[in-house]
Amino acid sequence: MIYADTAATTKLHPDAYKAMMPYLDARYFNPSGVYQNGVDIRRAINKAHASIGRALSCKANEIFITSGGTEADNWAIKQFMCDGPGHIITSSIEHKAVLNSCATLQKMGWEITYLPVDKNGFVSPADLDAAIRSDTKLVSIMLANNEVGTIEPIKELCTVTHSHGVPFHTDAVQAVGHIPINVNELGVDFLSLSAHKFGGPKGTGALYVRQGKIATFIDGGGQEMGRRSGTENVPGIIGTAAAIEIATSHLLCDMAKLSAKRDRLINGIISLDGVMLSGAPAGEHRLPGHASFIIHGVDSETLVMDLALKGICVSAGSACSSGTGKPSYVLRAMGYTEKEAWCSLRITIDLSTTLAEVDEIVTAVTGSINKNRKEVHT
Ligand code: PLP
8 A cells, every 4th residue: 555645644653652652551640630640741741832832943832732733723713703803814725624714703794805826826925915904803824735735925924914913823734844834934923733744643733822822712621821721632742742853853854855756756747648736836835745736637536546446545635625526626716627626636745655656656647547538538
């Protein structure tokens, strides 16, 4: 089996697994306990906050653990809910965790502006500047897109947003652990991340909050500095910290190696007839392990199923929107026709993918395209 769907989820890193194990077993104590074993767990949680903070160049008390990227996005978007209806700006290619959070606010009387993107999936800082109003409460633009791998110009978008005195959130779920992130260089006020996208456990993530200033999301016993109560998911928190340390320890070197594999994959596939790359061109504005295509004349589901039969795990686009019976809204927003948006293929790899596997994927995709195009025409 060749697993090439790492944008959907990644394998738990063996060292993250090792770090978590004691907390699923002997170190089961309540982190709020006043006895020594409880105090030790609290220390381990605090250390984990600090590790996550170091990876983003922020303080430990600016990291709030969540149940994953979806929750972090919900919290960031809904934080001003009690301040009465206002205006939020986002993009038309965000993950559903952001779009559906905005939709909920819309039902409560909020107005939402969905910024357009260009053919490569980029949001324009000028469009953002023109969209900001006196009642805009938040701008939320993703750092990297899950379907097409485009890395948005967050620093510029943030500068524009701040020039109007408005705070900025970014969904960095696809980016953390894959490209260097410094919240101060970017200037963001809120940033969402998810552990299972960089070798950590599923069901754990975090929201970075500048100076820790955010409304409480879950009321209860006061965990996570009183903002997100509930007995902590200790193994998840420890695993997230271990995974982020591993993922960021040799990041520049890993990125160079992975981008070379990605480029070999992209070049092999776009050399085929009727195939084009979707999203940003291979280079610094594209995620290092991300390749996505429009394959004319072959329906995505057929292609993905055919590759699955050959033992190759890829996807048609977003992990979360497959099976909706609708073509990708991301590709539609990028200007692809409905027909083209049905013909997408996403292949996402990591450092464990070998060059031989990359070549095997190219050969298998070539065979599947030829076979299925033939079937369409006969
Ligand atoms: N945001 C983006 C860009 C994603 O790709 C995903 C997951 O695919 C999420 C948010 C949701 O993250 P989680 O699976 O941790 O809830």
